[in-house]
Amino acid sequence: MSLRLALASAIGTLIITACAGSSADSGLLEIAVDDFEFRPSAVTAASGDVQVEVRNVGGVDHNWTVLQPGAVIITSSEFEASMALVVVDVAPRAVETASFNLPPGPYVVICTVPGHLEAGMKGELTIGG
Numbered sequence: 001m002s003l004r005l006a007l008a009s010a011i012g013t014l015i016i017t018a019c020a021g022s023s024a025d026s027g028l029l030e031i032a033v034d035d036f037e038f039r040p041s042a043v044t045a046a047s048g049d050v051q052v053e054v055r056n057v058g059g060v061d062h063n064w065t066v067l068q069p070g071a072v073i074i075t076s077s078e079f080e081a082s083m084a085l086v087v088v089d090v091a092p093r094a095v096e097t098a099s100f101n102l103p104p105g106p107y108v109v110i111c112t113v114p115g116h117l118e119a120g121m122k123g124e125l126t127i128g129g
């Protein structure tokens with residue numbers, strides 16, 4: 001790799017890190033779920049193996065569910081299991097982890113517990129190239 005290419009690569013990494021609300025430099029995404037939101041709602045990870053740690057700081061069951069690209073859901077009643085790529089169920093005050101490896105691109109994340117999407121539990125996952 002030339003020095004120029006190495007620099008461009010390093011700068012690209014810096015920009016991705018700087019733009020993300022939460023990024024997974026080490027492949028670990030840390031997300032808190034509350035009644036009724038994800039914090040942060042938008043997360044970014046580099047492509048490759050990603051580990052997510054979901055902490056439920058709320059008082060009811062939640063999940064962090066990554067939808068297939070192209071899945072369109074307006075209300076939680078429209079959710080079908082086949083739409084999900086990654087599902088992390090987490091009970092109140094619990095912490096759950098999961099690992100996944102998805103192609104680069106933007107993904108929609110929701111909580112599939114009935115009513116929670118409508119209450120605001122929607123987010124984004126971006127997998128970098």
Ligand SMILES: [Cu+2]
Nearest residue numbers: 062111113116
């Ligand atoms: Cu929920």
